[in-house]
Amino acid sequence: MLEIKNLHVKLEEEDKVILKGVDLKIGAGEVHAIMGPNGSGKSTLSYVLAGREGYEVTDGSATLDDEELLEMEPEERAAAGLFLAFQYPVEIPGVGNMTFLRTAVNAQRKARGEEELSAGDFLKVVREKAKTLKIDADMLKRPVNVGFSGGEKKRNEILQMAMLEPKMCILDETDSGLDVDAMKLVSEGVNALRSEGRSFLVITHYQRLLDHIKPDVVHIMANGRIIKTGGPELALEVENNGYADLLDGVQ
């Protein structure tokens, strides 16, 4: 599904290298988690994969089903099946949440040569999916993320994911700013989307999200590299001992 090889990334505006050779391979239907201390490059990795400006790839590649992602526009990556759930979902005043969702869904369908959804069909689908995420009609009508609480914003991300049905989902610190109940709701939303053809990359500081979204593989990232890979037990090790031991082991 997703294959990252020797990825080197620096900031465009300054001479700061963030990723120093990341290798990662995620198979179809797998859930991988990346954990790591602040400043290790986790969020940069997610932004670079999604195509945000401001980063320069100096070496390496990232492919989604053998298609080179790094040469595509962000919207092309989305149409190819990549989805990034933002750590800080963006507020867009003046654009209704429903308009936003429908525009996105139909733009992707069009890019893939599929027929666009009619207003009626779209409404039916979105209402059903919103209900399971406890997103009410008012939240669908309001401008995108404007005036939403932290939990509402994250649920809105998952709703977008459910509507767009991507094959590769990246969750960037989706647990940040969530209380226990909200985390459970968001995790249920994610788990409902798990399937054989859909893979996940879950980026988090803490092990607790991984209690709800159980990963197949856990990676530890530090200083721009993946320094250790293991099973779910690796997350528990971090939870109990912190990152310090692992970092010491590498150096």
Place this chain on the structure above:
Amino acid sequence: MALPQVKQDALAARIAGLSLDAKGWAANARATAAERLAAQGLPVRRDEYWRYTDPSSLTKPEVSGAAPDLAPSFAALDAVKVVFTDGVFDAGASDDLAAAGIELLSQADADIHWAQGLYGQLEARGQNPVERPLATLNTAYAREGLLIRVTGKAAKPVSVIYNQKSASSDVILHYLVKLEAGAELTLLESGTPGARFNTVLEVDVASGAKFHHIRTQGPDAERRGVTHIFAHIADNALFKSFTLTAGGRLTRNEAILEITGDDSVAHVAGTVMGDGKDFLQDDTIFITHASERCESRQVYRKVLKNGATGVFQGKILVKQGAQKTDGYQMSQSLLLDEDAQFLAKPELEIYADDVKCSHGSTSGAIDETALFYLQSRGVPKRRAQALLVLAFLAGVLEEIEDEAIAAEVQARLEDWLHGLTD
């Protein structure tokens, strides 16, 4: 103070081809206006309120421009249609004015009338403290326009439709609207009056009356024009004017509102789309509060690209004794590239001590974070930009109360935006 030679010369050249109507019902008002004009001369760039907008193409004798082919706005609305072709009332293309259910007359047809005592009066009041010579010229030389008097709630809007056929039409139109106590009228304007035009709209809003004005300008390429609204607003009254502007070379929209009765509301608003270095659009507003507990709003948003220029000069004057005034002024621009510019001059002058007045002016680019967010969801960049521009402009449409009219303006906005963001 002697009038500068340059202003005298400009005036002499401009009026050389115009004739003053010395016999008609408004002859006295015209003669008085001509005298005022002789003392004012025509505006030049050095004048305080013409610093951002060069008036020379509005004042020079010769006119040129291409006749546009515009789809009319408001075509689907049930309204009394009044058509002016190259600035002349077109009875054949208009609805029967006599059957409109309100007093509605072409200025050219009017005789001794209620309008006699009103013509040019509000315009003359609005010349202090800032002179508006182009409006004076209009009062003196306008031969065409409409006289509208409403005593109750008008059953339908009056929809003025402009057709420009000639590439050199130079149009002067003067409107007089008198809303008697408790009356209500919606006035619509759309299309391009001429290659160059100068309009004055005098509106007398009596106690408890409501006036709604919605107009679209453009999206033709060559238009040059100046419009003036002079309104006098009595107590418990409502005045709302909204303008959508796209294209044209030079458009200056002036609104001079004087609120003299308590508990009234006056709003002026506009959205502007400008593309190209030949585009200049200017909103010059002067709202005077002379009574208590009144609310005024000035809300303008402009999207500019490729060297287009937007101007906003807005003033709120709160006179002594105008307590509990609630004044608001906001002008914002979205600059789509580094060549576009927005020039804003907000002014507040307050002589009462218990008032609330706020103003703000912003200029910014498209929010890159929002753009990336939309793209990351699969929305192509151009479509995402268009969505963000529309969201920015559409906020002002809330100023239009009638839903059907607002929907019509929104449709125009979306249509015209395609040209700007494609």
